[in-house]
Amino acid sequence: IEKASGKSYWQFLDERIFKPLGMRATSNTDPQPIVPNRASGYEWKNNRFENRPVLLPAIAFSAGSFLSKAEDMAKWDAALYSEKLLKKSSLEQMWSAQVTKDGVALPFNYGFGWFVDSYHGHRLVQHSGGTPGFSSVIYRFLNDKITIIILTNHGDRVLDQLAVDLAGIYLPVLKRPEANPDPDPATTSRLKDVMSGLLTEKYESASLTPEMRSFLGTASGKALWKWIADHGTLGSFVFSDQEDRGDGQVLRYKVSLGGNSYWFSVLMTKDRKIVQIYWW
Template identity: 40%
Template sequence: MSINCKINEYMNAYTQLWPFSGAVVVVDKSKVIFNKSYGMASIEHSAPNTIKTKYKIASLTKQITCMGIMILKERGLLSTQDSIRRFFPDYPEFDERITIHHLMTHTSGLYNDFSVIDPYLIMGKCLLTQREIFNLFKDMPLEFQPGEGWSYCFFGYYLLGVVIERVSGKSYIEFIKENIFEPLGMNSSGLDDYREILPDKASGYYVSGDRLICSEIDTMSAFSAGALYSTVTDMLLWDEALYNEKLVSKETMNEIFTPYKEGYGYGWFIDSNLNRKRVRHSGGGNGFNHQLHRYIDDKVTILVLSNYGFSNSISINENIAKIVFGNTYCMPSNPKAYNLDLNVYDSSYAGIYEEEYSKYEFKRNEDNLYFIQEGKWVMLIYPISENTFHHTWVDQEYIFEKDGKGEIYFDGIKKNVK
């Protein structure tokens, strides 16, 4: 059976078990060996996903923002070691030790959470100006000294977009279009603005209880940290450009793919999978969930785009990698229920897990187990082991952990004990 047929068999089995909407693309040495779209771009308007569908690519934006910075670097207009104070003399609050390199590698120590704006919407349709964004973050204390720690930082990437604007004299999207999108022929990519009519634009969906719901999140104010949109076709053009020197030199590409703290380069995680070097990134919000994985020594790329914010895109991506590289893989299956004593659930797991901007409440109604995320999304679950639960109809596991003191954690958040 060909690789194409095996992937198709896997995805057919997957979509029979779990809801999935989006696209799966596999490229092997510049040849597309699998490209198929699934589900609806707009359920409300019965519009299917196709190769023309425009997806909000969320944090996949970061790699394109870094490319913009590196183009400016090659032109001698900035250095990755420049202090950000060079570009923001009007903001003396910024620590002069923070460099462009720190912003691109998430090692700046800047406060990292856009949910300071709204803990539930997380950059909803706020239409915040740059000044408003800056005023929210400029006085926040550093989480660690620049270069000494690592924390995924949206604001750092927002600043990179403003650096592009201040150095180039153009708007962020004008620069990106003129220097990346247009040279590559990425004519269906741009900066999302929900006020504009955009043909073939996918809507994002999430899950609550036993139904799909529309996502009210919009990425516009995330700017250079996560507001671009693109299509399958354009992302293939982007992938191919990363192998040649059409945008920047090979030396610059090597710099982009150099791992720093936590294996993060310039807009990419660099790691290994299946004993092969991989550069990858996710992109997601409460309506989209993407995974772009590139095995650069093998010239294999696997792209999973989804307009279901709950999609297990990383599992799909990594299982398809096993198929492509001839490793053993398992066909999709529905985990069997574990006979957990519900008294254990009540005494150990049920309750509230809350920190500054995250909240989960695990509850039970007779034999029905569920949790409520952020006070609004209901997740129906069932046990598959003593401490692991699975969504009843979404391909997602939820794991509880216990520390040495016997305290229970979910998603890194400790259970409240009253």
């Protein structure tokens, strides 16, 4: 961005996005300015909350150094339903999942800065994020024109289950069943064993596609499952629902980690290899 525009990253965002959309409360996380109602960040450690310092813009840069509030994020969301920021063709490209050069699905359906998914035909683009002391998520059900934005000052937590549940409260067709009769208990048991192995770094790789095995061997893959493991010990693993998708099937579960409930989905091929596991 800086090379193409000849401006600093923050100046470019301010001139091209924040000011045109009236996002007056959005800026970088520079700790020097006095910002009314600026939230402090916390993290739960050793059974108590601890302060977390601000992640400086020079460190996190474009990965996560924003101050904002829900009202400003709602203005940005509204702009994404128009062509105020980007052409419709650019938005569609941004929300199209990338594949390998051989057309094989990657370990995540990811476009340009957005995870891409659907729930029984309801198109979804979303992203979560976290820095020391803060966590956030945005879920956009495109065809339903429902957006869930959650900003918290609790460090680096999975919030996706809250976004999923809030969407289901507003639009019941998006509500996930707490439990359903399990059509294949053996597969559920196997998937629970796989997830348990991923959380303890002792998984059975034969259950995974080559692309998934490759991802789990990367620094990003290892850090991802370390982050999920930090949420606590795996408990219940309850079947919620399933849907056919392309050449495979998505199985969804309500999973307990550290006594708290989360939604997890597993995409499997017809020969029951695991293509993707994701926390929504």
